Amino acid sequence: MSLFQAFIEALESLNSNKLRSGLTILGIVIGVAAVIAMLAIGRGAQDSITGAISGIGTNLLFVFSGNEQANLRNIRPLTIQDAEAIGDPFLAPHVAAVAPFIQSGNVIVAAGGEQTRTSLGGVTPTYFQVRNFRVAEGEEINQEHLLGRASVALLGVEVAEKLFGRREGLVGETIRIEGQPFRVIGVMEEKGGSSFGSQDDVVLIPMTTARTRIIRRSTINRVDLILVQAVSARDVPQAAEEVAAILRERHRTEVGADDFTILSQQDFLQTVDTILGVFTTFLGGIAAISLLVGGIGIMNIMLVSVSERTREIGLRKALGARKRDILIQFLTESSLLSLIGGLIGILLGWLIAYIVGQVAAATGNAFTPAVGLDAILLATITSTVIGLFFGIYPANRAANLEPVEALRYE
Amino acid sequence: MAEPVVIAENLTKVYKMGEVEVHALRGLSLQIFKGEVVSIMGPSGSGKSTLMNILGCLDHPTSGRYILDGEEVSHLRDDQLAEIRNRKVGFIFQSFNLLGRQTALANVELPLRYAGITSGRKERARQSLIAVGLENRLYHKPTELSGGQQQRVAIARALVNNPAIIMADEPTGNLDSKVGQEIMDLLLSLNRERGTTLIIVTHDPKIAAQTQRVIRIRDGVVDETPVADRASMEAA
Numbered sequence: 119m120s121l122f123q124a125f126i127e128a129l130e131s132l133n134s135n136k137l138r139s140g141l142t143i144l145g146i147v148i149g150v151a152a153v154i155a156m157l158a159i160g161r162g163a164q165d166s167i168t169g170a171i172s173g174i175g176t177n178l179l180f181v182f183s184g185n186e187q188a189n190l191r192n193i194r195p196l197t198i199q200d201a202e203a204i205g206d207p208f209l210a211p212h213v214a215a216v217a218p219f220i221q222s223g224n225v226i227v228a229a230g231g232e233q234t235r236t237s238l239g240g241v242t243p244t245y246f247q248v249r250n251f252r253v254a255e256g257e258e259i260n261q262e263h264l265l266g267r268a269s270v271a272l273l274g275v276e277v278a279e280k281l282f283g284r285r286e287g288l289v290g291e292t293i294r295i296e297g298q299p300f301r302v303i304g305v306m307e308e309k310g311g312s313s314f315g316s317q318d319d320v321v322l323i324p325m326t327t328a329r330t331r332i333i334r335r336s337t338i339n340r341v342d343l344i345l346v347q348a349v350s351a352r353d354v355p356q357a358a359e360e361v362a363a364i365l366r367e368r369h370r371t372e373v374g375a376d377d378f379t380i381l382s383q384q385d386f387l388q389t390v391d392t393i394l395g396v397f398t399t400f401l402g403g404i405a406a407i408s409l410l411v412g413g414i415g416i417m418n419i420m421l422v423s424v425s426e427r428t429r430e431i432g433l434r435k436a437l438g439a440r441k442r443d444i445l446i447q448f449l450t451e452s453s454l455l456s457l458i459g460g461l462i463g464i465l466l467g468w469l470i471a472y473i474v475g476q477v478a479a480a481t482g483n484a485f486t487p488a489v490g491l492d493a494i495l496l497a498t499i500t501s502t503v504i505g506l507f508f509g510i511y512p513a514n515r516a517a518n519l520e521p522v523e524a525l526r527y528e
Numbered sequence: 529m530a531e532p533v534v535i536a537e538n539l540t541k542v543y544k545m546g547e548v549e550v551h552a553l554r555g556l557s558l559q560i561f562k563g564e565v566v567s568i569m570g571p572s573g574s575g576k577s578t579l580m581n582i583l584g585c586l587d588h589p590t591s592g593r594y595i596l597d598g599e600e601v602s603h604l605r606d607d608q609l610a611e612i613r614n615r616k617v618g619f620i621f622q623s624f625n626l627l628g629r630q631t632a633l634a635n636v637e638l639p640l641r642y643a644g645i646t647s648g649r650k651e652r653a654r655q656s657l658i659a660v661g662l663e664n665r666l667y668h669k670p671t672e673l674s675g676g677q678q679q680r681v682a683i684a685r686a687l688v689n690n691p692a693i694i695m696a697d698e699p700t701g702n703l704d705s706k707v708g709q710e711i712m713d714l715l716l717s718l719n720r721e722r723g724t725t726l727i728i729v730t731h732d733p734k735i736a737a738q739t740q741r742v743i744r745i746r747d748g749v750v751d752e753t754p755v756a757d758r759a760s761m762e763a764a
Contacts, residue, residue, distance in 0.1 A: 434638070435586075440610045522581050
């Protein structure tokens with residue numbers, strides 16, 4: 119008997135028991151749709167987060183104190199002098215700009231009757247170039263402010279709104295940071311949220327002012343982070359090498375492990391990709407369990423169907439059906455069940471992913487779930503394989519029935 | 529005399545029911561000739577069904593030889609037996625055993641499908657249905673047919689592959705006597721016109737009386753009743 123005939127007969131047989139076939143298919147539909155939707159949403163999240171990281175600036179290196187990969191004592195902190203050394207164009211020709219940075223994640227800022235907690239950054243004028251920050255009104259922190267330890271502050275829009283209820287016309291206002299008065303010299307452009315929290319919920323003041331008046335560090339010259347901008351994205355590896363060489367010499371760690379860490383944006387992307395990859399796999403895995411349950415449903419129904427049709431199987435055998443014929447008949451039925459379920463599931467999964475995307479867009483966290491061809495292929499193949507796998511046992515049972523017994527079966 | 533189409537020699541069949549061995553056949557021998565109409569009778573438990581299963585190639589004998597249409601079939605594997613059934617045996621059952629989802633034509637076509645025949649299947653199935661007088665019911669499903677018509681479809685299905693023997697197991701058992709007689713007449717006329725060898729397993733002496741020879745089974749062997757008795761019974 120040809121496969122085409124087996125296919126037609128399987129369709130007829132499934133059609134003759136519509137409700138049962140439908141419910142069995144539903145099990146697979148839910149499983150496949152869940153897998154497709156989860157993978158699509160995971161992929162979409164990955165795309166949007168990596169996009170956000172790319173937005174930070176492509177040429178950027180982050181230099182931290184300490185090294186996660188080595189067990190170190192006597193870690194020397196990064197200092198202003200380290201930053202200045204990195205800025206030396208002869209030592210580090212591929213470095214375009216250096217911005218040392220200190221921060222406090224939690225300071226009280228007040229103006230008028232309002233007060234809020236926000237994060238405070240102590241910056242140098244190069245910070246704005248390196249981070250690609252611009253002011254919406256007023257001026258950036260300049261060299262003069264830095265040298266004069268001026269009590270001036272730049273506000274992120276979120277802080278501005280909390281303190282003043284507006285984001286314009288704030289230049290010249292006075293705010294208090296940890297009780298000390300600062301003059302507002304400008305408001306920064308809105309940056310939008312990122313995966314690292316809002317970039318607008320921040321107050322920036324000159325680094326010298328921060329170091330002496332707000333943020334106390336064990337050594338006065340210590341900084342928390344040095345941002346380094348390479349000349350171009352291509353020069354990032356060389357720049358990293360140069361920075362490392364300078365810091366090794368300054369920290370006297372030419373031998374042994376570095377007591378600092380240099381992360382490029384690529385490193386961040388890789389880390390985030392890895393994390394989200396695991397996350398997506400995890401979600402997909404959970405969804406796959408429902409696919410498995412659907413497969414067990416198929417097996418169950420096929421077993422019922424085999425015992426229900428024992429006489430028919432006996433008859434077919436009496437008429438000359440070989441084991442193989444019966445096996446193919448039942449395997450065709452079970453794979454057809456799961457294939458149909460798989461196809462509907464792909465459509466449904468796609469729809470769910472699309473709706474999630476629309477909901478996300480409506481709530482302002484725009485990301486586009488991406489249904490990949492690989493996910494579709496995976497779902498189709500998996501569901502058919504599940505149909506075959508869970509069909510094998512019932513089909514085998516049918517094929518191995520003794521014709522005499524089967525014909526006598528009531 | 530015509531050549532034998534069925535030669536059974538010393539057939540035995542032992543079933544294991546748990547610990548107990550049941551000897552259903554105990555060295556049964558018989559011959560059936562081409563074109564013959566034979567009935568097999570016997571009380572229940574006589575081994576009649578077992579014999580029918582072995583003659584129909586549905587089951588293996590435990591020992592002994594069975595030659596069907598010139599082929600030794602007693603030691604064939606399951607799939608080879610399936611092929612023999614397909615080519616050499618036509619089955620007619622008491623309860624018709626038609627596939628309910630399919631038309632009369634598709635039901636008759638089924639043995640041809642398993643024979644791997646791809647062309648002219650429909651036409652052969654149609655001819656077979658015409659031969660049993662159902663040319664107007666080709667596309668009816670079994671539920672739309674009367675019992676007698678259903679049995680005719682089953683007969684058409686048994687005929688379609690031109691088998692060496694037709695095994696009919698109580699073919700009139702589920703029919704009233706009038707329709708049963710029609711079916712019997714049809715089977716006998718097919719035998720006359722086509723020379724089909726017919727083996728009818730039955731309880732019904734009236735049916736057995738219409739066959740050329742009655743084989744009685746008792747305790748797993750052929751019951752050798754005196755010829756005189758047999759003649760008197762055939763006359764009845």
